[in-house]
Amino acid sequence: FTASCGEMLAGCSVRCSSPSAPSPHLSLSSHNSAHGSGVLQDSAETVIVGGGCVGVSVAYHLAKAGQRDVVLLEKTELTAGSTWHAAGLTTYYHPGINLKKVHYYSIKLYEQLEAETGQAVGFHQPGSVRIASTPVRVDELKYQMTRTHWHPTPQYLIGPEKVQELFPLLNMDKVLAGLYNPGDGHIDPYSLTMALAAGARKYGAKIYNPAPVTSLTPLPDGKWDVHTPHGTIRTNRIVNASGFWAREVGKMIGFEHPTIPVHHQYVVTATVPEVKALKRELPVIRDLEGSYYLRQERDGLLFGPYEKEHKMKLQDSWVTDGVPPGFGKELFESDLDRIMDHVEMAMEMVPVLKEADIINIVSGPITYTPDLLPMVGPHQGAQNYWTAIGFGYGVIHAGGVGKFLSDWIITGEPPYDLIECDPNRYGKWTTVPYTCAKARESYGYNNVVGYPKEERFAGRPTNRVSGVYELLKDQASMGFHAGWEQPHYFYKSADETGYRPSFRRTNWFGPVGRECRLVMEKVGVIDLSPFGKFLVKGKDSVKLLDHLFANSMPKVGLTNISHMLTPRGRVYAEVTITQVAPGEFLLLTGSGSELHDLRWIEREVASGGYDVQISNITDNVGVLGVAGPRARKVLQKLTDVDMSDSEFKFLSCKSIQLAGVPVRAIRISYTGELGWELYMEMQHMASVYQAIMEAGKEEGINNFGTYAMNSLRMEKGFRGWGAEPADFIGKKALLDIKAQGLKRKLAHLILSPDNVDPEGNETIWHNGKVNFHRECYREY
Secondary structure, X not given: OHHHHHHHHHHOOOOOOOOOOOOOOOEEEOOOOOEOOOOOOOEEEEEEEOOOHHHHHHHHHHHHOOOOOEEEEOOOOOOOOOOOXXXXXEOOOOOOOOXXXXXXHHHHHHHHHHHHHOOOOOEEOOOEEEEEOOHHHHHHHHHHHOOOOOOOOOOEEEOHHHHHHHOOOOOHHHOOEEEEEXXXXXXXXXXXXXXXXXXXXXOOOEEEEOOOOOEEEXXXXXXXXXXXXXXXXXXXXXXXXXXXXXXXXXXXXXXXXOOEEEEEEEEEEOOOHHHHOOOOOOOEEEEOOOOEEEEEEOOEEEEEEOOOOOOOOEOOHHHHHOOOOOOOOOOOOOOHHHHHHHHXXXXXXXXXXXXXXXXXXXXXXXXXXXXXXXXXXXXXOOOOEEEEEOOOOHHHHHXXXXXXXXXXXXXXXXXXOOHHHOHHHOOOOOOHHHHHHHHHHHHHOOOOOOOOOOOOOOOOOOOOOOOOHHHXXXXXXXXXXXXXXXXXXXXXXXXXXXXXXXXXXXXXXXXXXXXXXXXXXOOEEEEOOOOEEEEEEOOOHHHHHHXXXXXXXXXXXXXXEEEEEOOOOOEEEEEEEEEEEOOEEEEEEOHHHXXXXXHHHHHHHHHHOOOOEEEEOOOOEEEEEEEOOOHHHHHHOOOOOOOOOOOOOOOEEEEEEEOOEEEEEEEEOOOOOOEEEEEEEHHHHHHHHHHHHHHOOOOOOEEOOHHHHHHHHHHHOOOOOOOOOOOOOOHHXXXXXXXXXXXXXXXXXXXXXXXXXXXXXXXXXXXXXXXXXXXXXXXX
């Protein structure tokens, strides 16, 4: 293997050119695959920009669901970009709970796609094994097993003997365990895309290429004009699925999508005699400590590493200067030296690699977002503009994301929660330097240990820091929430400080318990500035909010907790609403839901023609929470307003002067204890905080963080619903659900673990069974 490196570097150090230049004539791929005259149709229901596997999957699913006039525009030829050179890995596994559904659907679709379309897809399903070679990795596999059985994806924790049985070419010296997913494997990306395209045409979609989009024009009625060299299409919506061209498409309408191309390399060997001699195909292995994947490729092996951030390479010039014209089916120069550490680890784990000859090194662009997850869904700030971009793993995501977006577009609501992929999780704080720093970090994080409560520190802090950040940053373990730095918990002098991730109780456990006692017995202060905050006012404000929320609007000076529902009666968002003046409402939502919820509200404003003004004041307003049995006594020292129960009731709001600063105070009890949220201009936040801390010395005041707040909230078990008199979105569906009877119930369970605490989404067993999935946990 190593003897061949020099020869292959010489052979792969030139950029490969595209197999053929695109024809200057427009090709219309329809039922009869006729060649057009160079003119596009003039209207469409949906226009998809980009002909990789994701874009073609969206076209396939929309057309199959019955949508007419689905058009896909491809700049050069289908699969150009990242799809054609992808390694094609498919897996049921994902550490998150929602993307498992995407992976599962993709694999089930790919299993039957050839029969449906008549197009071979080259799908191999030998299974996959994630290798654990350290005790911490074994803990990681066990942690993932606790979260798997409520979903039908097959997944098993296996011992070394079973690992060797599945992959007999491994050096077993370091193998402690494996995570086995039968049904995993790999697929030919080109054939997959062509099969999806054949299906899309079969159901009536039209695919035009080469048809580069030159500009996009939004129209007052929410429609779009899509301009190409071959004409203009007027469409009801656009789906940006343009891969590493996504930034350029976004810039046409003023968006700076936080995507960046990363150089990813994989190595293909010639025939390996030991592989050829096997009677069945080897499963894909992922050596987590070695940070690489390895699979069988014909009678040889294919091996792809993920380098650490100081060695990996970004194509950041494409962010600043754009993608070079004509780049489509080309590759970067390979650099085997950059991955030699991983090559050596792979040769140790799979010794037959030492004698294998390299026949190809592929180095191509794949697109990353700051957190490694794609951006999927409608985008805030532009009506009927959807994204399906930022896919580091486009092949396994293509099927499920195509179905997810199709369902959402056709029914008006997402089929299930996938908020971690919502494009609106990013905002103006997501700068180019931040995107580059996080992409470097995320690429290197592909195979790091996936701890609960994980924090990643590259690119932090952003420009989203509260008015007390400088006062608190050296006292606390900071968490990252939608660009904000927010204290998770605070240190004392005897505490072990710093980020110490673990699958067991670690250095946060004692301080969080201390903070819970502080709030229950004395008084604590918390920074809540990351809340999303909107002001809604105008002639139709009450009418709009009555339509949006399944609750009556509060009277002036009062607050309630309300829910936006989907047409099917599902909860889309939970929002705290205060009427601060006649017809003027303050809406508060979670930090991760800010633009997600704002987009939904703006959509209803546009479609209903409501006369309202909406202001996003999130970055301008700081928030302090003061909670505990002594909270009133502390605040009363700083204001002339009567803070007593009789004068300042629960869920009421008043404008007060606190230490000489105008503050909007809301009486709340999110921890189960007496408390207030205090809203003020960000520049006054530090002085108000210092005044509160000084006033509370005799009462034993101190800081607490979000870990303690969540613990207190869950122990209290707060749930609150208001009256529902208006004809709000989802009302009929909710009444139908109520009439049919509830099938699920929220229950609180009390556990007494020794050193491993539940983190959420664990499987719940009852009498040896799992309600959502009958497959039992087992070890081979």
